[in-house]
Amino acid sequence: MQSLHKNRTWELVTLPKGKKAIGCKWVYAKKEGFLGKNEIRYKARLVAKGYAQKEGIDYNEMFSPVVKHSSIQILLALVAQYDLELVQLDVKTVFLHGNLEEEIYMTQLDGFKVAGKENWKLQEGTFIYLLLYVDDMLIASKSKVEIERLKTQLNLEFEMKDLGEAKKIFGMEIWRDRAHDRVSLSQKQYLKKVLQQFGMNEHTKPVSTPLASHFKLSAQLSPSTNTELEYIAGSSYIQKTVDVGLLFKQDNTLGKGVIGYVDSDYAGDLDKRRSSTGYVFTFAGGPISWKSTLQSTVALSTTEAKYMAVTEAAKEALWLQGMVKTLGLVQEHINLYCDSQSAIHLAKNQVYHARTKHIDVRFHFVREIINEGKICLQKIKTADNPTNMMTKVVTATKFKHCLNLINILQV
Structure with missing residues (x-):
């Protein structure tokens, strides 16, 4: 209530004729501490019943500043590679800072009705990285002084909560071994909750891969009942991977910055015979961006499928190249590795061969x-x-080898 009044969230008025008031309600939550610590915070939010709002009348557009997950991974890789300071801040009651252009009337909140009136910068060669996800901030810099200066500036504008050294962001745990220049990202608590949801515990037999190598799945085999859905989730390999995470570590022998790997299968989709594209990009030894998806069109050969996969990976490589440049790391080119010599030849050869002239431009x-x-x-x-x-x-052996290649390990 203090925050609501301090930010002048509303003004009490009588409801004008012809206007409709939107209801409201309190939403309560308990925010748990990091790694099971007894640091429970009790939070209360006053929310309007948005389902009663109409677009163009009560609102026009909604926007929240959210950072991409790949940007978070890039930042953690930078922290490991360059031994940066890493802290976390939280903007108190961030949604109260948004300015509404629309005129909205809301009923008064339960328990607090008024009687009678019911009806970021560069400086001196240093730098700061600030990643923002609505109200959560990750801040990294080589200089503790600059971080403290930024905190002071932010506190002039917003009520901030200093969470100290970054430990958890968006349900993901950050663990740092500064003595060995290592940073990891995992989801232990989230995965444990998933296991509990499906009745799995420490006595459940774990498996080593997401899917046994003899399985060939089609749409007809998709689960159609709640029981089948629970069986699929319950037989997953999550139990085996609760302690697995992404590991970034300083390695001065790398000197290669962002590195990419790409592959595809051929006509692996049993329903439409489309092929799958898979790519992963690493920095400081760990994965920062990845994708596994069905290709948009049917490939007529293994070479074509691999070539189409290379194209998708190349688009991501361009974005990553621009991203790290924005962060002050100029990388002239990104090495992209593919295991198909014929696809590499096709990508480098300007001559249209008879077998590939049909490929979409x-x-x-x-x-x-x-x-x-x-x-x-x-x-x-x-x-x-x-x-x-x-x-x-x-x-299982091949799967573990692939994970080891990009530092997805027990952390």
């Missing part, structure tokens, strides 16, 4: 990117390509 932009030197497409042995696990079912 949008996939050929990768040739321009290669010619401009923005990505360097190179051959890698299939055994050393971690994206094999993202495009096809592999054995």
Whole structure:
């Protein structure tokens, strides 16, 4: 209530004729501490019953500043690689800072009705990274002084809660071993809750891979009842991976910045015979961006499927190149590794072959990117390509090897 009054969230008025008042309610929550610590915070929010609002009358558009998860991974990689300070802040009652242009009438809140009136900067060679997700902030810098200066500036504008060294963000736990220049990201608490939801405990037998190598799934095999859904979730390998996370570590021998790997299967989709694209990009040894998806069109050969996958990975490489440049790291080109020599040859060759002249022109932009030197497409042995696990079912041994290649380990 103090926050609501301090921010002058509303003004008490009589309801004008012809206007409709929107109801409201209190929403209560308990915010648990980090890694099971007894740091429970009790939170109360006053919310309008938004389902009664009409677009164009009560609101026009809604926007919240949210950082991409890949940006978080990039920041943690930078922290590990350059031994940066990393702290976390929270903006108190952030939604009360939004300015409404629309005229909205809301009923008074239960328990507090008034009687009679019911009806971020660069400076001196230092830098600061600030990632914002609505009201949660991650701040990284080499300089503790600059971080404290930024905190002071923010406190002049907003009520801030200093959470100290970053421990948890968006349900993900951040663990740091500064003595060995390592930072990890995991979801132990979230995964434990998922297991509890489906009645699994420490006595449940874990499995080593998401799917056994002999399985071939089609749409007809999709679960259709709640019992089947619970069986699918209950037989997953989450139990085996609760303590697994992304690990970033300083490695001065790398010197390569962002590195990409790409692969595809061929016609693995049993329903429409489409192929799957898989790519992963690493920085400071750990994964910062990845994707596994069905291709938009049917490939007529393994080479074509791999070529289409390379194109998708090249688009992500361009975004990552621009992102790290924004963060002050100029990387002239990104090394992208593929295990198909024929796809690499097709990407570098301007001659249209009879077998590939039908490929949609949008996939050929990768040739321009290669010619401009923005990505360097190179051959890698299939055994050393971690994206094999993202495009096809592999054995437990192969799966563990792929995870190790990109530092997805027990943390």
